[in-house]
Amino acid sequence: MSERSAKHSTFVIERNYKHSPARVFAAWAGQAAKASWFPKAEEFDFRVGGREFNRGGPPGGPVYTFDACYQEIVQNTRIVYSYTLNMEDKRMSVSVTTVEFESVDGGTRLIYTEQGVFLDGLDTPEQREHGTKVMLDRLGEVLDAQ
Structure with a gap:
């Protein structure tokens, strides 16, 4: 049996x-809008207690499952959700994420905070932070192209 481990970490981007803020928030709140920069959800219920669920991965590679529950939504201000990430049937991590939208100089400062436990060496906080930065850069590209 492989060794079990739990690594706790928080990162802020x-x-x-x-x-x-209303436009950036809308990119998170609508299924079609979010699918333009984040993997398309099989289930998307953007309300407190609602679920966002998707599966995918590289061709021929493992299937990853993202399963989130919205804990708090404050229009144009804040989204808080908890989520699990699995690789095939193995739990990689459990996280709580807060996304804040602040009005600054005619635009938005987005503050993304993730508090997670990364399990059994299947993922690391550094890998997750890197992937999240790529995702948030993609969000900016999509917003700029609209």
């Missing part, structure tokens, strides 16, 4: 977008 800030991004500035030249779009209003």
Whole structure:
């Protein structure tokens, strides 16, 4: 049996977008809008207690499952959700994420905070932070192209 481990970590990423908080928030709140920069959800119920669920991965590679529950939603201000990430049938991590939207200089400062436990060496906080930065950069590209 492989050794079991739990690594706890918190990371914060800030991004500035030249779009209003309402526009940036909408990119998280609508299924079609979010699918333009985040893997398309099989289930998307954007409300407190609602679920976001998707599966996918590289061709021929493992299937990853993202399963989130929205804990708090404050229009144009804050989204808090908890989620698990699995690789095939193995739990990789459990996280609580807060996404804050602040109005600054005619745009938005997005503050993304993730508090997670990364399990059994299947993922690391550093890998997750890197992937999240790529995702938030993609969000900016999509907003700029609209």
